[in-house]
Amino acid sequence: xxxxxxxxxTAISMLLALPAxxxxxxxxxxxxxxxxxxxxxxxxxxxxxxSGLSGTSGSGLSVAGVLNNQxxxxxxxxxxxxxxxxxxxxxxxxxxNIGPDPSDxxxxxxxxxxxxxxxxxxxxxxxxxxxVVENAGNLLFGQPGQYSGQIFPFFLGLIHNTGKMSFNKPLxxxxxxxxxxxxxxxxxxxxxxVNDGLFEIAQNTKCHLGDHPxxxxxxxxxxxxxxxxxxxxxxxxxxLTGGGTLAFPGLxxxxxxxxxxxxxxxxxxGDGSFGGTIEMQLGGAAGNDKLVVNGNLNLDGARLYVSFRxxxxxxxxxxxxxxxxxxxxxxxxxxxxxxxxxxxxxxxxQTATSIKMRISTKPR
Numbered sequence: 182x183x184x185x186x187x188x189x190x191t192a193i194s195m196l197l198a199l200p201a202x203x204x205x206x207x208x209x210x211x212x213x214x215x216x217x218x219x220x221x222x223x224x225x226x227x228x229x230x231x232s233g234l235s236g237t238s239g240s241g242l243s244v245a246g247v248l249n250n251q252x253x254x255x256x257x258x259x260x261x262x263x264x265x266x267x268x269x270x271x272x273x274x275x276x277x278n279i280g281p282d283p284s285d286x287x288x289x290x291x292x293x294x295x296x297x298x299x300x301x302x303x304x305x306x307x308x309x310x311x312x313v314v315e316n317a318g319n320l321l322f323g324q325p326g327q328y329s330g331q332i333f334p335f336f337l338g339l340i341h342n343t344g345k346m347s348f349n350k351p352l353x354x355x356x357x358x359x360x361x362x363x364x365x366x367x368x369x370x371x372x373x374x375v376n377d378g379l380f381e382i383a384q385n386t387k388c389h390l391g392d393h394p395x396x397x398x399x400x401x402x403x404x405x406x407x408x409x410x411x412x413x414x415x416x417x418x419x420x421l422t423g424g425g426t427l428a429f430p431g432l433x434x435x436x437x438x439x440x441x442x443x444x445x446x447x448x449x450x451g452d453g454s455f456g457g458t459i460e461m462q463l464g465g466a467a468g469n470d471k472l473v474v475n476g477n478l479n480l481d482g483a484r485l486y487v488s489f490r491x492x493x494x495x496x497x498x499x500x501x502x503x504x505x506x507x508x509x510x511x512x513x514x515x516x517x518x519x520x521x522x523x524x525x526x527x528x529x530x531q532t533a534t535s536i537k538m539r540i541s542t543k544p545r
Contacts, residue, residue: 211242217263219246225269227252241276250297264290267297267318277301279338280308293318295344304332304364307372312338316346316378323350323362323386331364336372336393342380348406349383359407363388382406382425405442422447429453429474434482444468444490450475456482459513461503464490474506480536481511485529487518487538495540497525504536 209227223229229252231241241258242248248261250269257275277299279289290313293299297318305322307314314320320342322332332350340346352360374380374390376397382388386406394412397419404423408414414430420437421430424445432438432455439460440447444467453476461470467490485503495501509531518527521540530537 211248213241214243215246215248215263217245220249221246222249223252223254223269225251229254229256231256261291262289264288264292266292266294267299268294269296270298270300272300273303275303276306277303278306278308278335279312279314280306280335289313290315293320293344301332304334306333306335307338307340307370308335310337310371312372314338314340316340316342317344319344320346322346322348332362332388333364333372333390333393335370336364337370338372340372340374342374342376343378343400345379345381346374346376347379347381347383348386348388351385352387359385359387361387361389363390376400376402376419379403381423382408384425403442404447426450429476432457438472440470440472441468444470446471446473448473448475452476452478454479454481454511456480458484458486458516459504460486460488462488462490463493463495463501465493467493469501469503471502472504474504476506477508477510478504478506479511480504480509480513483511483513484516485513485536485538486516487527489519494519495527495538497540500530500537500539502535502537505534508533509536 207227209229211221211229215221241256243260244265245263247264250267250271252269254271256273259273259277261279279291289309289311293316295317298321299319300321302323348362350362352362354360371392373394373396378400381403382405384405388408390410390412392411394415395410396415396417398417399419401420401422402416404425404427406425408425408427410428414428416430416436417433418435420439422439422442424442424447426448429449429451432453434456437458437460438455441462444462444464459472463469512531513536515527515529524542525540527538528541530539
């Protein structure tokens with residue numbers, strides 16, 4: 182028996198502050214292949230470490246039957262043609278896939294439960310159209326600096342996120358320019374991502390999904406890096422937030438745009454319309470939220486909700502820019518703002534390329 186205290190390296194803790202796992206952990210072994218019809222459980226007190234962990238080779242694990250993980254699994258290669266259910270920790274250091282062949286069977290699924298964490302440091306292949314990944318826990322891609330390969334070389338099937346799905350894998354060229362970490366230039370298949378949880382792209386990470394659609398029905402899309410797709414990014418509900426850049430998504434009026442992870446600038450590239458809610462926070466010297474659109478923007482039906490950080494207030498006659506675009510049409514409504522004394526109030530000042538807010542005298 183070994184005293185187990187999982188020490189997540191600094192690079193991993195940058196991705197997510199994982200709780201330490203303490204207590205007595207038995208180092209156990211698994212067969213390289215769990216055959217169809219067989220079920221294996223890794224207990225909460227067990228730790229599995231396969232060969233080839235520190236490199237790109239080694240036997241790894243293949244699951245044709247059912248593998249239930251409640252403990253800790255560390256492997257280089259992990260392949261599922263059956264069912265993998267995770268309530269513990271899995272770190273796949275190189276290849277994590279559903280496959281390996283699009284024609285060999287059905288009923289292949291990865292289920293990451295609420296308390297489960299899967300960290301993929303290399304790449305993830307979904308080889309089959311019937312491949313399903315259901316994530317209610319933490320599905321994390323990319324230890325910073327670990328492997329230069331892109332995340333989705335082969336992407337069929339469905340990833341449905343109701344937990345946290347996070348990309349933190351900076352890739353840069355020799356000039357320091359961000360390179361795509363998701364693999365749109367070479368990936369294959371018609372896979373899709375559906376988000377009803379938290380989907381986030383970290384700062385200094387670029388994810389281009391190629392022809393793979395991204396749909397959010399609820400939950401939050403948080404972009405602090407760069408997010409793009411040749412297929413439409415469809416937001417039917419929930420929240421769009423962050424301080425990064427994304428291609429102009431399809432935006433339902435049910436969506437809330439809240440620029441800045443705290444206070445910051447959210448940039449959208451392209452032309453589009455938005456008739457939903459925009460939430461802005463102003464902090465003066467600490468910074469202000471701002472929405473920047475590199476294109477034409479129609480705001481018919483949009484509602485602005487503005488709040489102030491701590492004790493910050495605009496001075497009389499002072500203006501703060503909330504939204505800029507190449508051309509703005511439509512007139513949003515200032516739906517909520519702090520109450521001012523006397524006959525003072527807030528008004529929007531709109532030009533062809535900007536929307537600002539200022540304090541003014543209310544008409545009598």
